[in-house]
Amino acid sequence: MHKNFKGIEKTVFGRGSFDQLDSILSEKRSDNNKFMLFVVDYYFKGKPLEKRIPVKPEDVIMFIDVDTHEPTTEQIDNIRDSVLSSKGLPAGVVGIGGGSIMDIAKAVSLMFTNEGSSTLYQGLNLIKKPGIYHLGVPTISGTGAEVSMTAVLTGPEKKLGLKCEWTVFNQVVLDPELIASVPRNWWFYTGMDTYIHCIESENGIYNNAYSHAYAEQSLKLCREIYSGENSGQTPENDDKLMVASLMGGLSLTYSEVGVCHALSYGLSKILGMRHCYANCVAFNHLGDYYNDGVKEFKDMVKKHKVDLPQNLSKDWTDEQINAMAKVTYNLPHMWNHALGTDWKEKITLKDMEGLFRRL
Numbered sequence: 001m002h003k004n005f006k007g008i009e010k011t012v013f014g015r016g017s018f019d020q021l022d023s024i025l026s027e028k029r030s031d032n033n034k035f036m037l038f039v040v041d042y043y044f045k046g047k048p049l050e051k052r053i054p055v056k057p058e059d060v061i062m063f064i065d066v067d068t069h070e071p072t073t074e075q076i077d078n079i080r081d082s083v084l085s086s087k088g089l090p091a092g093v094v095g096i097g098g099g100s101i102m103d104i105a106k107a108v109s110l111m112f113t114n115e116g117s118s119t120l121y122q123g124l125n126l127i128k129k130p131g132i133y134h135l136g137v138p139t140i141s142g143t144g145a146e147v148s149m150t151a152v153l154t155g156p157e158k159k160l161g162l163k164c165e166w167t168v169f170n171q172v173v174l175d176p177e178l179i180a181s182v183p184r185n186w187w188f189y190t191g192m193d194t195y196i197h198c199i200e201s202e203n204g205i206y207n208n209a210y211s212h213a214y215a216e217q218s219l220k221l222c223r224e225i226y227s228g229e230n231s232g233q234t235p236e237n238d239d240k241l242m243v244a245s246l247m248g249g250l251s252l253t254y255s256e257v258g259v260c261h262a263l264s265y266g267l268s269k270i271l272g273m274r275h276c277y278a279n280c281v282a283f284n285h286l287g288d289y290y291n292d293g294v295k296e297f298k299d300m301v302k303k304h305k306v307d308l309p310q311n312l313s314k315d316w317t318d319e320q321i322n323a324m325a326k327v328t329y330n331l332p333h334m335w336n337h338a339l340g341t342d343w344k345e346k347i348t349l350k351d352m353e354g355l356f357r358r359l
């Protein structure tokens with residue numbers, strides 16, 4: 001079976017396009033109980049962008065702190081329940097922030113129409129009904145969450161996405177001016193998530209001409225942004241990074257991620273490590289899987305003088321390492337892609353523990 005992927009319905013790209021948000025939403029405001037729910041990264045509370053958000057008196061705006069942990073099933077259920085009990089069903093959900101806020105907006109949109117806890121729907125095509133209208137405005141680029149058909153949530157049992165056609169945004173607004181203020185280290189970690197998406201997408205059995213075309217273009221942009229003569233955090237590179245993130249996301253959608261993301265999920269689930277950072281921590285030590293990619297990655301780390309701590313595993317208990325390896329082992333789609341469908345003959349749970357001990 002070949003993948004049948006639903007893309008974003010509408011996309012605006014360009015500097016200053018954030019100011020079109022009001023007119024885009026005006027067409028949708030008469031649906032359901034005629035109000036919008038805005039979920040916004042707490043970082044923007046009190047910042048100039050807050051004043052530019054087109055919030056009407058009837059709307060609900062929530063500023064969410066995503067610094068401490070990745071989105072959880074409990075958090076999504078709470079947002080849904082509190083809005084439904086106070087105001088009813090919104091006309092739409094607007095997410096303004098990084099990958100975590102994108103995932104929260106997508107997940108909440110689905111959970112408004114699907115009963116029970118979001119833990120019931122972690123997996124592929126478990127969602128029963130389409131969600132409500134949802135729009136994403138990324139303010140950090142790299143995770144590809146703006147284009148993916150999954151909303152990754154950490155639950156009591158697993159870190160796994162609500163993955164189906166209805167997860168994909170109805171609309172995204174890509175305004176490169178919004179990513180200009182991303183702190184340097186995070187500009188690097190999140191951009192490297194895109195880079196790693198492409199390297200992993202390219203190196204495995206699900207790679208194909210379609211995913212390759214997106215990865216090739218995204219990698220070209222990543223190299224201009226992070227290793228070329230004109231690399232660095234410039235307006236031109238911010239334009240490129242927004243597009244690279246989108247294309248990296250499309251590449252992995254038609255292919256798959258691999259060893260690095262499998263480890264990264266373990267680091268996030270057990271240690272609460274942020275996705276993009278966890279990827280960088282892991283990728284640095286995966287030269288035997290992605291030789292050229294890891295070499296290039298190390299050059300980029302050096303060039304931008306990024307902090308990437310070493311010897312983290314000396315502080316982890318055997319139980320933690322075993323738990324992380326179990327999370328990793330339970331991502332067969334990633335291992336299928338990276339090592340082949342006979343991956344269980346090539347790598348064991350113990351070997352995966354060994355990969356974590358490298359970090």
Ligand SMILES: [Fe+2]
Nearest residue numbers: 143193197261
């Ligand atoms: Fe990723």
